[in-house]
Amino acid sequence: DQQVKQNSPSLSVQEGRISILNCDYTNSMFDYFLWYKKYPAEGPTFLISISSIKDKNEDGRFTVFLNKSAKHLSLHIVPSQPGDSAVYFCAASAATGGFKTIFGAGTRLFVKA
Amino acid sequence: SQTIHQWPATLVQPVGSPLSLECTVEGTSNPNLYWYRQAAGRGLQLLFYSVGIGQISSEVPQNLSASRPQDRQFILSSKKLLLSDSGFYLCAWTPLRSGRAWEQFFGPGTRLTVL
Numbered sequence: 569d570q571q572v573k574q575n576s577p578s579l580s581v582q583e584g585r586i587s588i589l590n591c592d593y594t595n596s597m598f599d600y601f602l603w604y605k606k607y608p609a610e611g612p613t614f615l616i617s618i619s620s621i622k623d624k625n626e627d628g629r630f631t632v633f634l635n636k637s638a639k640h641l642s643l644h645i646v647p648s649q650p651g652d653s654a655v656y657f658c659a660a661s662a663a664t665g666g667f668k669t670i671f672g673a674g675t676r677l678f679v680k681a
Numbered sequence: 682s683q684t685i686h687q688w689p690a691t692l693v694q695p696v697g698s699p700l701s702l703e704c705t706v707e708g709t710s711n712p713n714l715y716w717y718r719q720a721a722g723r724g725l726q727l728l729f730y731s732v733g734i735g736q737i738s739s740e741v742p743q744n745l746s747a748s749r750p751q752d753r754q755f756i757l758s759s760k761k762l763l764l765s766d767s768g769f770y771l772c773a774w775t776p777l778r779s780g781r782a783w784e785q786f787f788g789p790g791t792r793l794t795v796l
Contacts (some may be wrong), residue, residue: 609792611790657725672724
């Protein structure tokens with residue numbers, strides 16, 4: 569049972585344009601959502617997060633939007649840069665879940681110069 | 682500052698051989714610790730997590746086991762490796778007392794190839 573889904577395995581965007589990465593979840597008990605960025609042969613690094621009591625969180629070029637009714641969140645990167653090319657993982661946690669974090673399958677972003 | 686170490690970085694093992702991967706965290710105490718596996722072309726699969734010494738929770742039935750002999754040490758083991766155990770193994774920890782318990786910090790990973 570995939571509780572966190574990233575249905576797009578890859579995304580290609582032109583440098584300077586917006587990148588939108590999507591994520592859907594099924595467990596309504598999730599109350600914290602995170603995005604991680606991963607380069608090949610390295611561990612993921614934390615990018616941005618959002619609590620379930622908010623619908624938007626912004627950090628520089630990165631904005632995460634949460635639509636609780638649709639159980640959907642998205643990561644916007646504006647403007648996209650070639651250095652943003654990586655795999656992006658969506659993740660979710662529940663306070664009742666013992667601090668377990670469930671990850672999606674990831675979306676590989678290619679930003680073309 | 683906190684750091685997380687994993688070793689070895691790469692490992693090639695024959696089918697049926699044992700496995701021991703080690704993870705240690707520095708600069709913090711009583712962290713939650715996690716083992717994940719990323720198979721080729723797949724996402725991150727949570728294998729084990731631990732909230733304290735000797736406390737291990739297993740997420741999926743498999744050929745692997747985990748142990749936490751010390752507060753900041755987490756070990757992933759197998760008695761007999763299978764081909765399907767190949768993948769990129771990641772250790773992670775969360776700083777429970779920082780108010781950001783949800784953010785996980787990952788180690789550099791171990792690339793395991795079972796032949």
